[in-house]
Amino acid sequence: MQWEQVLAPRMGRMKASEIRELLKLLDQPDIISFAGGIPDPALFPVAAFQDALGAALAPGKADAALQYSVSEGYLPLRQWLAEHMTGLGIPCGVDNILITSGSQQALDYLGKMMIGAGDTVLVNAPTYMGALGAFNAYEPVYDRLDPRENRGAAEYSAKAVDAGGTVKFAYLSVDFANPTGETIARAEREKVLDLADALGAAIVEDAAYQALRFDGEAVPPILALEIARKGSIEECRTIYCGSFSKTLAPGLRVGWVCAASPVIGRLVLMKQAADLHSSTLNQMAIAEVAARHFESHVAGLRTVYKARRDHMLAALSREMPSGVSWTRPEGGMFVWITLPEGMDGAELLARSLETERVAFVPGRAFFADGSGGNTIRLSFSRADQAAIDEGIRRLGALIAREIG
Template sequence: MTDWNSLYASRMDGVVASDIRERMKLLAAREIIHLGGGLPDPEIFPYDALSAASQAIWADRALARTALQYAPSEGHGPLRTWIAEYLTRTGSPCGVDNILITNGSQQGLDFIAKLLLSPGDTAMVEIPSFIGALRAFDAYQPRYLGLPEDADDWRAETLSGAKFCYVGPDFRNPTGTTMTLDERNALLDLADTTGMALVEDGCYEQLRYDGAPIPSLLSLAIARHGDIEKIPVLQTGTFSKTIAPSLRVGWIAGPADAIRKLVLIKQASDLATSALNQMLLLEVVKTHLDASIAEACTVYRARRDSMLKALADNMPEAVRWTMPEGGLYVWVELPDHMDATVFAQRALAEHSVSIISGAAFYPAGASNVAVRRNTFRLSFSMIGADPARTGVERLGVLVREMAVV
């Protein structure tokens, strides 16, 4: 019999299952209160707009022929143009040659890692980091370096040598926190000094509920250098959080030379993103994007507020949590002596509440990173006020149980 283990590439040694994706298998178990995953709520998807766009395509044979054919590897031209114009309107002047359409922003992260990382290269990541980004980077066998939490520690003499630094500046996954304007400029200073690239994950940027928007790294870099062709930033974006995730339409924005290299990777990977999905999406965003964003913000703001109130009402004083201005996540810190992995296991087994322990969001083997094992992530995106309160009440009970053991 074939020994498959002996045939796997060495890169597979570091590839592990996502705890979040594994827990998604539990979604059918209705008795479980799901406070961990961050799926968009399907109740707010723009069904009527998508239906109308679909009918318009099928009613026009020329459009239908285009929709059912291979798209260009760069992406559907009118959609790329729309994204470039949208970014320009929102503070990041660019052209169609600066945009590559991807199968969601997750594919964008994989492509960027493939573009920039050789085995043994250093990848810097914020701590803690988005699991999907870490799994995408793992396959290219990097060494990890953690971006210190305090911007005062962002010094070139200790943080040089990385090919890129990955960050999610707005309402980041998993903590829900946001980089200040000063921090964004400090990170650009670090990139300019060290010569590394910045990979900006912009998937939550539009889900702001409080406070004034802060310019993206892409926007700040263009303003600083005067031209997108001169910047050190690649930004990934997506419509999964604002329209619907199953369309799998995202993009990478950056200097045209890097985009051309990424197009070659796209050609070798899957040839092109679905033309039909891109055309459907374009018709919807042209007329309904603002309304979809507004509805998402209204729904998620109320759920965030409910979860924060439930935490305030039910958690002991020793427990702390973040206060996100947007996005989908709250990061909870238990007392120092508690192991959140054990806490998550007991929460599911004994209290039927699913959460994600914080240890899953740390890169393996980072030389300057200490895993904070007393943390876990909550998400409010698909949980109403009443079940969220019940779930948090149960977590509060478990904290008190474990505190006295």
């Protein structure tokens, strides 16, 4: 069978995730990995999930846990999320919540819902590579979004028309972004709202790391700012994507979308066509653990990850040669490194794995236009202090040798 002749053209835009490939290195005991932006499994609330799963499978509940269910999601979990979102300044009801199989599924659905071939999606540079992977299949054109610039709606719109479409939405990872660790300031969020209103475009707000703030003042979600302007979530163009992957357990694959009910209604149709509904058993377990333990568990995560972030920043200050700079995130899991001009992160990774046995993610994959070759992403979420000290020492020495 010559499979190439039956594949759709969109398959040419789909590429393997560099992170997923690098995660295979975690099984090699001599590798110090700063690659995967994944939670530390030692911090999973295992006992709480054992209790929750046992309760879900108890007589009287097991039939519902193991049966088909509604596409919108498990009602008690949606009720908890509506209260949670209201606490973030986003008053809403269960009709504004859809449960997805991780927020990655939400990004895929949103791309499918809004992007036509040649339409423009506005993204930061760099941006989350998983979002680019989700959107690429729908054949968008990307334009760079930087709220600090003074580009107006007319310029974005004209460029989109020249590319053969219109601006459909702006995608932003807003708090402690993957990959940079940076947070979009309130004034910049307001500016994105102004731009989207002028363009008639949607906003996709990726809030996967929102709960992992270590220090500094919390910034209201874009959706909260829009509700404050317009009075109701039903009048808003912002679509909020949340996830339990970074807070409770990624393996259960439970995320959510919070948006105006007409958006949720269309996404439900996609859910029905794709997988009917997310795992009911997993949703029941998440609902139980979230209701009983979310705040206390996340507080513990913040304490551990903050200490690791501080340790990595100190190690970078101590070990990195002149000409290397990095971000100083207020939360999340990532530090973004900018190498001297002309140094290539992918080539550096190859040499690092061969000689230093230190893994990280090259930065180019996070740029829609393939730029950013002299950048890399480090994650501190799984590395203890000894690994951070030794890994950054080795990496700093390698970069110093490359600079010469």
